[in-house]
Amino acid sequence: CEHCGRETTKLHYCKSCGLAEKDQCSHGDAFPYRKKEIDIREIFSAALKTLNMRNYPDLIKGVRGTSNKDHTPENLAKGILRAKHDIFVNKDGTTRYDVTEMPLTHFRPNEIGTSVEKLRELGYDHDIYGKELESEDQLLEILPQDVVIPACKESPDEGADEIFFRVANYVDDLLQNLYKLHPIYNLKSKKDLVGQLIVGLAPHTSAGIIGRIIGFSRTQGCFSNPVWHAEQRRDCEGDETCIILLADLFLNFSRRYLPAHRGSTQDAPLVLTTELIPSEADDMIFDMDTVWKYPLEFYEAACSHTQPWDYKMEVLNDRLGKAEQYEGIGFTHDTSNINSGIRCSAYKTLPTMEEKLKGQMRIAEKIRAVDTGDVARLVIEKHFLKDTKGNLRKFSMQEFRCVKCNDKFRRPPLVGKCTNCGGKIIFTIAEGSVIKYLEPSISLAEKYQVPEYLRQSLDLLQRRVEGVFGKEKERQEGLGKWFG
Ligand SMILES: [Zn+2]
Numbered sequence: 001c002e003h004c005g006r007e008t009t010k011l012h013y014c015k016s017c018g019l020a021e022k023d024q025c026s027h028g029d030a031f032p033y034r035k036k037e038i039d040i041r042e043i044f045s046a047a048l049k050t051l052n053m054r055n056y057p058d059l060i061k062g063v064r065g066t067s068n069k070d071h072t073p074e075n076l077a078k079g080i081l082r083a084k085h086d087i088f089v090n091k092d093g094t095t096r097y098d099v100t101e102m103p104l105t106h107f108r109p110n111e112i113g114t115s116v117e118k119l120r121e122l123g124y125d126h127d128i129y130g131k132e133l134e135s136e137d138q139l140l141e142i143l144p145q146d147v148v149i150p151a152c153k154e155s156p157d158e159g160a161d162e163i164f165f166r167v168a169n170y171v172d173d174l175l176q177n178l179y180k181l182h183p184i185y186n187l188k189s190k191k192d193l194v195g196q197l198i199v200g201l202a203p204h205t206s207a208g209i210i211g212r213i214i215g216f217s218r219t220q221g222c223f224s225n226p227v228w229h230a231e232q233r234r235d236c237e238g239d240e241t242c243i244i245l246l247a248d249l250f251l252n253f254s255r256r257y258l259p260a261h262r263g264s265t266q267d268a269p270l271v272l273t274t275e276l277i278p279s280e281a282d283d284m285i286f287d288m289d290t291v292w293k294y295p296l297e298f299y300e301a302a303c304s305h306t307q308p309w310d311y312k313m314e315v316l317n318d319r320l321g322k323a324e325q326y327e328g329i330g331f332t333h334d335t336s337n338i339n340s341g342i343r344c345s346a347y348k349t350l351p352t353m354e355e356k357l358k359g360q361m362r363i364a365e366k367i368r369a370v371d372t373g374d375v376a377r378l379v380i381e382k383h384f385l386k387d388t389k390g391n392l393r394k395f396s397m398q399e400f401r402c403v404k405c406n407d408k409f410r411r412p413p414l415v416g417k418c419t420n421c422g423g424k425i426i427f428t429i430a431e432g433s434v435i436k437y438l439e440p441s442i443s444l445a446e447k448y449q450v451p452e453y454l455r456q457s458l459d460l461l462q463r464r465v466e467g468v469f470g471k472e473k474e475r476q477e478g479l480g481k482w483f484g
């Protein structure tokens, strides 16, 4: 209760007699929500009072409406504190950081920016040769659920260290001022994130796994044991996942915020795995080899086109259920530093789709092992064709809008203007969104050898688009070809 702080009971609303104790009334269903005007100023100042805040941020973002079944809103105080700590929120109440999954079996302290003392505290007391950990260049085997989070300075995006530092401060602020409890993080610097727990959750799944931060890489990858990645999803290198600070998840996630439509539980951390058990991970990882060296026979077998299953090499599957499933895993080629190389992909720094695609095709042309026609085909099929077809469909099913009063129309009124205020009626889907990738697809298909079937699909699509928008010479020339 905002007034006395005591626990409240949920009331329901009956359309005939008003407030009801239960979700059923003699008149039928009583709803957990109703439409009514609220005095936001009063609610806002009450929230500030709860938080003991006098000043508040200039911009506090909210959502236009609630899409969950009961229309349960989040406590406004949380939104105010998020704005204060400059963090974004996901639809389920958590703050997520998107990362690229990178497998890591071994590391040196100087690669992850964590001191020897701190690593010893975390359980890394010996290197892989059994020598006591004393110096920053000793090689260590990563513990199964330990994670090196990204802190890349070259990227236009903020590092996970920056974001999680602010999230931890937000959680502490929340605990102290909204829940009136003790703070749990008490971080003085970003380095203090080392040792804290996170949750990894891959897109389109709803089972997360707990990990522990042990340091920071200067890349944009989230480095962890390959099995930790496999526990989240099928393929573990180069795929995308997101990480969430554990206390943020416990404190702020609620199933009640999730939209009522089907599929909303995807991407929501409904189940949490606390202990990594390799036999429960996806079986694709079982074929990962765990040896220190590939023998000459292996290369000879490869030369004579032996099938992989006909050549025996130790793989993770051979270690399942034994202590060796967690430790003593080998690698064949050492690197001087996991942070060497390109740290920020040109895909992120190139501003337009045209430049990104031209760059991709330039590389494809340079690499002999790459079939340029196939790259062009994939780009057209997987991205452009889907995008154009989808937007063409949306265009024909769109709503119309009045420029003056913003009234929406399923079909444009016959009088040709807004029946509400007489304003001009316009499209809600732009023609540009439909045709933007059509010309690029056609010029890409012309320049590179793409299959005849695809060429004809594009031709048909072009005719359909022209059937909707007409065939104007100026427009086609105005668009310009990306490839030619
Ligand atoms: Zn009260």
Ligand SMILES: [Zn+2]
Binding pocket: 014, 015, 016, 017, 018, 025, 026, 027, 028
């Ligand atoms: Zn009633």
Ligand SMILES: [Zn+2]
Binding pocket: 402, 403, 404, 405, 406, 407, 418, 419, 420, 421, 422, 423
């Ligand atoms: Zn109008």
